[in-house]
Amino acid sequence: AAAAGLRVLLVDKKQELGAPIQCSGAVSAHALSAVGIPEDEEFICQPVYGFIIHDAEGNGTVLDYRELKPEEYLHRPLGFVVDRRRFDRYLARMAEQTGAELWLKTEAQGYAPRSEGIAEVFLRRLGKEHRVSARVVVGADGVQSQVGRWAGLNTHVRVGELASCLQYIMDGVETRGLLELITGKRWAPGGYAWVFPRGNGLAEVGLGVVPTLADHDARYYLEQFLHHSWMKERFRNAHILEVQGGGVPLTAPLKRPCARNLILVGDAAHQVNPITGGGIHLALQSGRLAGEFLGAFLGNGGLPTADNLAEYARRWFEQCGRTIQTLYREKRRIFRKDGRTSDEALYRTLADYFHPHSPYKKV
Template sequence: MEDFLTVLGGGPVGCYTAIQALKLGVHVKVFEEHRSPGGPEHCTGHVSVNGLNRIGLSIPDSIIQQRVSGYRFYSPSGQSLTFKFKQPQTLIIDRRRFDKWLAETVIKMGGEYLPHTRVTKIEYASHRKWKISYRDEKGLRREELSPITIDAEGFPPNLLHRSGILNQSRLGFIYGFQAWLKNVENGGEGVVEVYLTRRFSPGFYGWIAPLSDGSGKSGLGSIFPNVKSMFNEFKTHHPTASDKLRKAEISRFQSHLIPLTGPIKKTCYRGLTVVGDAASQVKQTTGGGLITGLNAARLAGEAAAQALIKGDPNATSHYESRFQKLYGADFKFMGFLRRILNMFSDDALNRAFKAISSSSMEFKLNDDIDLDHQMKLIFEALKNPSRVRKAFSLIAILASTWIRGV
């Protein structure tokens, strides 16, 4: 039997890895533990249009739930700063439909998508192959050998931990909670709202993503595990969010872990490659990992296919160096920004918002901005002399509020 690429995890990152390898003529098997693609749905599905274009994904309109026209940031006391686009630059997508669409693409291209198949263990065997132990859809124990394996299991990476490849206890994360809501106000405006507050979401932020049909997604992240009760407090007692959510009804909810320490340093192990959330390839500033994960999938799929064609498992290491070149500096920068944000108390944030609002600074977003490379975004913005002056004014405001008491 011919060698094949094994992908552990049938979410968007796993499926897109498979798609890239299939394009190069490699046979692929995707193992997915759930009965159907798209579950459990962990993220808001907030992606940039430019990011999708760079990856080469043209999403069907049926998957798009909202075209985002801007962002509104709220201080703990309810002051706001609004940033608007001339044209929508980000989308809210239906993750269940998106995942299903990618899984169906894998099947149409000739790949094997194996739902309800739970991988229990991976270990390096002899003759340069990985032994995959799993239970099939009937619950029967089975094993297969694969020279090239992609771990796209998501977070936390339990398979890596059980196999002794990665010490899971060293991975930093926060607790996330998201609710799907009916009757959310301002859905037609298309503005995603971000709530910065230590009281309701210590170590992260809260959000409301209204959808065009009047429903919405709202949630928060926290360094503490009781996120469901914290969200109920946010929904009913936040000075601004409570007004917008007072009529909202929760149709379903999901809690999950969000890795926030930046990508793991080593992602290639003798033919085993780690991608997406399993590799903590999640932006520390926003907790978003879909575009970065899909980019990693593109690189990993290409490297895995070439390794199979050449018969050299070590060729997958090209993925690691290419990802580092693409995102390495950005993740360091985003980690720095996250540490700075976490230093501000609610009082300091309120003073900063008030000072910025009274400074008459204008914030206009170009339609070609790169939201996925935040360091590049800031440096591009600073090429304009007037923006440099505004940036220094903003830094001075933030520094003064922090010095006066974090």
């Protein structure tokens, strides 16, 4: 939006961008290139070349794109594990270089639509109250978006569709440049466990569980996975260097992520892959789409009514919303089954989804 000539103010209540980390940080090379982000060593921890999908007993499907699609991936990575702190700072710097202004340690407390297409936004920055005028507020405030609730949008996520995720940054874990996903309700009911290479001898080891399908919290299952799974020997000499966690919505996207003078993007609009839990690609995509739409719409003097801003939602739905809804129906089908059948269904679905010739459209 700033690149289109609009005045843009970025607001973050935290004093440090990207912290605390609540994401494993896996993103495809395509996701970066699609929104014009260069592959920069400043935020890349480790290139990755494919996946290993494991079932609960340790049987695996190896999807190494260097072997399955050598014409495209023999000499270039499929994607990357990124450092979210450095990645978020990199994106903020890109925005500032196009003219956006960034306020850290600033809490957005509400907004009030006024006349002539203007809204008043109430902020508290470094202990001081501020009021700024804006034509559109873009809510990118994550799960259970408060910004959306200001406008009466139902951003609530039911506990049965909210994954509780926890991961450790560990050293001493052998990895091979592939993202490993481990299925099975014994290790991660309602979700899966993962081992992602992070470079420099480090790995991200974590899992996501759905509380309504679990008897214990995420920490219990992660400790069980580390010390009692068929993978335990790989963690015998590992040490925990950092603990990270957060919630991931595994629901359908909001049908109407917009209101008068306001739109939602990313997790705030439930724009997350409901099977994999992946959200970086969709957040980048929706953010770029919102910026381009608002740059043209407001630049031409458009009035930001709820109906006019719904054009953003329509474009997003055409680009990836249909696919997300299909994956959501598939997720519900998987977890309606009994334990063993749902384990097998999730294993097969993930193996199919991440295959280079997948029947599923990637998002």
